[in-house]
Amino acid sequence: MSKLYVARNPRAAARSLDGEMMIMSSRDSTLFTLNKTATILWQSADGTTPLDEIVEKRICAEFEVAPTEALADAQTLARELAGHEILQISETPITTPKQPFGDKW
Amino acid sequence: MSLLHELTEKALALNIPLSVQLDLTYRCNERCVHCYLDHDDHGEMTTVEIKHLLDELADAGVFVLSLSGGEIFLRKDFFEILEYARLQKQFCVKLKTNAIMIREREAARLREIGVESIQISIYSHRPEVHDGITLVPGSLRRSIDAARFLKSQGLRVIFANVLMEQNVQDYPGVRALAEELGLECTLDPTVTPMMDGDRSILHLGVGNETLRRVFRDQALVGDEDEFCAIPAPGDENSLSALPCSAGHTACYVSPYGDVFPCVQFPLPTGNVRKQKFLEIWRHSEEMNDVRSIRLKDLTTCTSCAHVGSCTRCPGLAYMEGNMRGPSSQDCEKSFARTGVPSANMLAKKRLAQNLVQIRALPTSPIVSPTGALA
Numbered sequence: 001m002s003k004l005y006v007a008r009n010p011r012a013a014a015r016s017l018d019g020e021m022m023i024m025s026s027r028d029s030t031l032f033t034l035n036k037t038a039t040i041l042w043q044s045a046d047g048t049t050p051l052d053e054i055v056e057k058r059i060c061a062e063f064e065v066a067p068t069e070a071l072a073d074a075q076t077l078a079r080e081l082a083g084h085e086i087l088q089i090s091e092t093p094i095t096t097p098k099q100p101f102g103d104k105w
Numbered sequence: 106m107s108l109l110h111e112l113t114e115k116a117l118a119l120n121i122p123l124s125v126q127l128d129l130t131y132r133c134n135e136r137c138v139h140c141y142l143d144h145d146d147h148g149e150m151t152t153v154e155i156k157h158l159l160d161e162l163a164d165a166g167v168f169v170l171s172l173s174g175g176e177i178f179l180r181k182d183f184f185e186i187l188e189y190a191r192l193q194k195q196f197c198v199k200l201k202t203n204a205i206m207i208r209e210r211e212a213a214r215l216r217e218i219g220v221e222s223i224q225i226s227i228y229s230h231r232p233e234v235h236d237g238i239t240l241v242p243g244s245l246r247r248s249i250d251a252a253r254f255l256k257s258q259g260l261r262v263i264f265a266n267v268l269m270e271q272n273v274q275d276y277p278g279v280r281a282l283a284e285e286l287g288l289e290c291t292l293d294p295t296v297t298p299m300m301d302g303d304r305s306i307l308h309l310g311v312g313n314e315t316l317r318r319v320f321r322d323q324a325l326v327g328d329e330d331e332f333c334a335i336p337a338p339g340d341e342n343s344l345s346a347l348p349c350s351a352g353h354t355a356c357y358v359s360p361y362g363d364v365f366p367c368v369q370f371p372l373p374t375g376n377v378r379k380q381k382f383l384e385i386w387r388h389s390e391e392m393n394d395v396r397s398i399r400l401k402d403l404t405t406c407t408s409c410a411h412v413g414s415c416t417r418c419p420g421l422a423y424m425e426g427n428m429r430g431p432s433s434q435d436c437e438k439s440f441a442r443t444g445v446p447s448a449n450m451l452a453k454k455r456l457a458q459n460l461v462q463i464r465a466l467p468t469s470p471i472v473s474p475t476g477a478l479a
Contacts, residue, residue: 010192010195011191011192011218011219012195013168013191013195013196013197013198013221014195015163015166015167015168015195015196016166017112017115017116017119017121017166017168018115018119022112022168024197024221026219029221029222029261031108031109031112032108033108033112
């Protein structure tokens with residue numbers, strides 16, 4: 001099974017409020033709050049660490065949850081957040097998160 | 106409870122400034138007749154200072170950042186600041202502008218950086234009225250062109266229509282124009298005193314009779330009977346309520362780094378060039394004084410029929426001399442809306458009656474029924 005890489009979309013507005021992330025989608029300004037698990041996923045989404053590694057090292061280490069089940073949940077969540085343009089997902093490392101500007105700026 | 110309301114409650118409990126308005130400059134390319142600012146540059150924060158402030162605001166938990174002025178596009182580093190705020194610090198950014206410097210290129214760049222909304226000041230759909238307020242010929246055409254460019258980029262644009270006697274008849278036209286362009290529109294009947302306390306521009310505001318008519322426009326207020334209903338008396342809950350978000354989950358920073366509870370509340374609480382923002386936010390005596398106000402502590406207003414429903418602005422009250430006192434402009438709004446005079450209005454009337462101690466002499470002798478001079 002191929003790896004999944006996740007990166008925070010730099011265009012999403014985001015702030016931590018008492019340990020939970022408030023995030024506003026850049027696509028339609030919808031406001032979300034992420035629970036603690038999703039917040040860990042967001043904070044770990046550096047584009048180069050595979051999702052299964054994030055789940056194993058950050059989520060399973062903190063919460064009592066089976067790795068397979070946690071990974072399936074994380075994949076669903078990552079795709080959902082990507083749908084709102086909050087996260088970027090790719091099967092290859094996202095070494096340079098997509099820059100919103102061309103050279104002209 | 107909406108998610109935003111829930112987050113605001115949480116921020117309030119944690120003493121976090123969820124929302125900050127930062128004016129980047131007081132310089133402006135319009136000269137609106139009702140503007141409360143002077144437009145000279147008295148030493149604006151540099152790009153470096155502003156970026157440092159944005160670092161501090163992000164660390165303090167600020168999520169919504171409104172960039173305003175003056176005219177924000179007059180700063181040559183505007184896009185550098187905006188890009189830093191959005192892409193480095195992940196603020197949700199709202200812009201307030203007259204938009205006359207926004208063309209296709211700027212609109213495209215705003216879309217690419219991503220802003221939550223752009224609020225544009227529009228006073229009328231007729232150039233002779235709008236330009237007569239901004240004192241810049243051609244400004245309406247340029248602002249509307251900009252709104253079109255922004256809309257074509259898929260951005261959220263809001264027309265902000267300040268109502269004065271000079272333009273109040275045109276708000277249906279502004280609303281129709283906004284609708285035609287697919288934009289939102291807000292109306293505000295408040296003219297704010299100058300930042301230095303000068304109240305001479307207040308006469309430009311809409312008078313009571315006009316305001317009464319506006320408040321009865323069903324296209325605007327919906328159910329007129331409900332909107333203009335005589336208010337229910339304040340109860341324990343409403344009297345314990347906070348007057349507004351100023352100093353609680355929101356504040357304002359001037360182009361010179363001065364921190365105030367709100368843009369309409371010019372009580373100095375500190376300066377970010379001399380102190381850390383969080384130090385001011387958490388420990389300023391003035392900010393904590395503002396925070397301590399509850400409706401039940403207000404002089405005059407606690408006994409007012411409108412206490413539970415009034416839009417009383419503590420900043421306008423402060424500019425009248427007492428942040429715990431009434432705001433006459435809001436008294437007038439409550440009166441225009443319901444026909445019930447506020448406690449403040451009644452007190453002023455009594456005071457005025459007591460002041461009449463010298464009566465004018467009659468111009469001609471009064472003859473009594475007996476024929477003698479009175």
